[in-house]
Amino acid sequence: MIIRLKNSVGKDEADKLGVELKAFVLKQNGSHILVTPNALKEVDSKYAALVDSSIPFADDIQLASKKFINGVREVNLGNNIKVGGTTNNTVVITGPCSVESREQIEQAAQLCVKLGVKILRAGAFKPRTSPYTFQGMGVEGLKLMAEMRDKYGLKIITEIRDSTHLTEIIEYADIIQVGAKAMYDHGILKGCAKSNKPVLLKRGFGSTVQEFVQAAEFILSGGNENVMLCERGIRTFETKTRFTLDLCGVAYLKEYTNLPVILDPSHAIGYAYGVADLTRACMAMGVDGLLVETHPNPAVAKSDASQQLNFEQFTNLYESLKPIAKAVGKNII
Ligand code: PEP
Numbered sequence: 001m002i003i004r005l006k007n008s009v010g011k012d013e014a015d016k017l018g019v020e021l022k023a024f025v026l027k028q029n030g031s032h033i034l035v036t037p038n039a040l041k042e043v044d045s046k047y048a049a050l051v052d053s054s055i056p057f058a059d060d061i062q063l064a065s066k067k068f069i070n071g072v073r074e075v076n077l078g079n080n081i082k083v084g085g086t087t088n089n090t091v092v093i094t095g096p097c098s099v100e101s102r103e104q105i106e107q108a109a110q111l112c113v114k115l116g117v118k119i120l121r122a123g124a125f126k127p128r129t130s131p132y133t134f135q136g137m138g139v140e141g142l143k144l145m146a147e148m149r150d151k152y153g154l155k156i157i158t159e160i161r162d163s164t165h166l167t168e169i170i171e172y173a174d175i176i177q178v179g180a181k182a183m184y185d186h187g188i189l190k191g192c193a194k195s196n197k198p199v200l201l202k203r204g205f206g207s208t209v210q211e212f213v214q215a216a217e218f219i220l221s222g223g224n225e226n227v228m229l230c231e232r233g234i235r236t237f238e239t240k241t242r243f244t245l246d247l248c249g250v251a252y253l254k255e256y257t258n259l260p261v262i263l264d265p266s267h268a269i270g271y272a273y274g275v276a277d278l279t280r281a282c283m284a285m286g287v288d289g290l291l292v293e294t295h296p297n298p299a300v301a302k303s304d305a306s307q308q309l310n311f312e313q314f315t316n317l318y319e320s321l322k323p324i325a326k327a328v329g330k331n332i333i
Pocket residue numbers: 097123127159178179180181202232267
């Protein structure tokens with residue numbers, strides 16, 4: 001249950017009530033709110049003098065629910081790049097899977113500048129399935145990303161793989177990416193909650209939509225309101241493609257949650273041949289953002305080589321999104 005306390009209730013009193021009700025205590029629009037387990041369906045009358053209003057929930061999708069905020073939260077990605085709220089924006093994020101060298105990441109940064117894409121992506125700590133493959137450049141990669149931000153005025157998004165480099169990621173990234181394999185890592189989620197930087201939370205490929213949104217609740221209930229959900233494909237019985245992009249799940253998220261929804265078709269299909277068509281399908285769903293992997297020479301990429309678009313393919317895709325965005329009332333930023 002989310003209980004909004006009266007404006008007159010101070011922090012100490014709100015905290016005391018939080019302990020009594022086993023609730024998270026947050027401040028929102030000038031008053032304190034308590035987020036209790038959903039088993040609580042009614043506020044005891046002894047608290048009546050302190051309570052302004054309350055919302056019961058059927059499950060633990062609470063802070064992320066449209067029952068709490070009937071709309072989409074606005075998330076500011078910096079430099080006035082905003083998604084959600086009343087913006088109607090679809091933010092495009094692109095760059096390689098991994099940062100591999102200064103030359104490679106700089107070429108990607110220059111592609112962004114040329115097309116007007118404002119957010120550069122690349123992983124420096126890679127959550128690889130095998131220990132014998134490229135694990136990322138680590139902090140050196142973060143520094144190269146930061147260099148691109150400073151040189152080209154881009155915002156950078158990079159992934160946190162585990163809690164050992166939480167501090168570095170929070171320090172360097174403009175947007176923190178929590179990857180599919182890290183979605184259940186509560187150390188990471190709680191660490192992100194303590195930062196006020198925007199977080200792109202990817203759906204675990206074996207997670208239900210319920211579990212996915214509950215992972216977002218860990219960040220929201222810890223005090224960070226800047227959360228975006230990212231659908232990147234789930235594992236099904238199908239083996240011809242890498243994963244299956246769950247657009248039904250996306251429709252659910254749009255209908256029932258108040259968080260911006262970003263789509264990542266690259267990791268979903270796993271093969272470059274389908275990325276452009278899928279991205280256009282996502283655009284047609286009027287989503288808040290698109291994340292597409294690009295590489296100056298995908299054939300030699302150190303990770304996810306088969307799915308990355310070359311710059312010509314991405315440029316053609318980017319141009320083709322414009323009329324679709326217009327048709328569904330979205331602004332590509
Ligand atoms: C990535 O974005 O490169 C990545 C590893 O994504 P995911 O966590 O969705 O697999």
